[in-house]
Amino acid sequence: MKIFLDTGNINEIRDAASMGILDGVTTNPSLVAKENRNFKELLKEICSVVNGDISAEVVSTELDGMMREARELAKLDDKIVVKVPLIKEGLKAVRCLKAEGIRTNVTLCFSPNQALLAAKAGAYIISPFVGRLDDISSSGMELVHQILTIYDNYGFETQVLVASIRHPMHVVEAAMMGAHIGTMPYAVFTQLVKHPLTDIGLERFLSDWKKLQK
Ligand code: G3P
Numbered sequence: 001m002k003i004f005l006d007t008g009n010i011n012e013i014r015d016a017a018s019m020g021i022l023d024g025v026t027t028n029p030s031l032v033a034k035e036n037r038n039f040k041e042l043l044k045e046i047c048s049v050v051n052g053d054i055s056a057e058v059v060s061t062e063l064d065g066m067m068r069e070a071r072e073l074a075k076l077d078d079k080i081v082v083k084v085p086l087i088k089e090g091l092k093a094v095r096c097l098k099a100e101g102i103r104t105n106v107t108l109c110f111s112p113n114q115a116l117l118a119a120k121a122g123a124y125i126i127s128p129f130v131g132r133l134d135d136i137s138s139s140g141m142e143l144v145h146q147i148l149t150i151y152d153n154y155g156f157e158t159q160v161l162v163a164s165i166r167h168p169m170h171v172v173e174a175a176m177m178g179a180h181i182g183t184m185p186y187a188v189f190t191q192l193v194k195h196p197l198t199d200i201g202l203e204r205f206l207s208d209w210k211k212l213q214k
């Protein structure tokens with residue numbers, strides 16, 4: 001499973017990229033707004049740090065505006081994947097952008113039927129939001145399972161990106177199900193490496209080794 005960071009913070013991105021296991025980055029308007037920086041400059045900087053797909057979202061809600069924004073974003077770097085909301089106009093945009101060779105990440109997916117339509121429209125990535133479904137007592141991971149089954153049934157090439165990940169168990173479940181990508185906040189990313197038994201074990205090895213040196 002590819003591991004993406006879900007952030008607009010360049011320091012977090014640089015740190016994760018330095019580990020050599022970062023496969024991409026997803027941003028959204030809320031995350032970018034927190035950084036208080038020029039959007040395009042930020043995207044260019046992210047592209048210079050990360051060797052992988054970088055999702056950047058349009059904010060228009062009608063076809064012409066989405067197409068205009070998408071073309072501008074895609075021009076910035078070959079790594080850019082244009083994020084489009086899962087609404088009627090968004091699906092039209094996905095179809096048109098694919099015809100122009102621009103890759104899309106269809107975002108705000110909350111149902112298997114939405115995911116089916118996105119794949120039929122030619123989405124490069126679909127983003128089911130698992131945490132937000134869990135928040136309303138629905139199963140986010142069940143949605144991922146449904147989408148993977150549907151895509152497998154018909155051989156769709158659209159990649160399933162598990163978004164709105166809130167904790168490491170979401171990552172485990174996504175990987176167990178065979179999701180293509182998991183995108184997560186920096187805090188979750190750093191939790192993945194940690195285990196208390198690793199820390200205790202390392203401490204013991206090092207103190208035993210010190211004894212040998214005496
Ligand atoms: O970037 C989309 C998604 O990952 C947002 O997550 O935590 O705001 O529901 P969250």
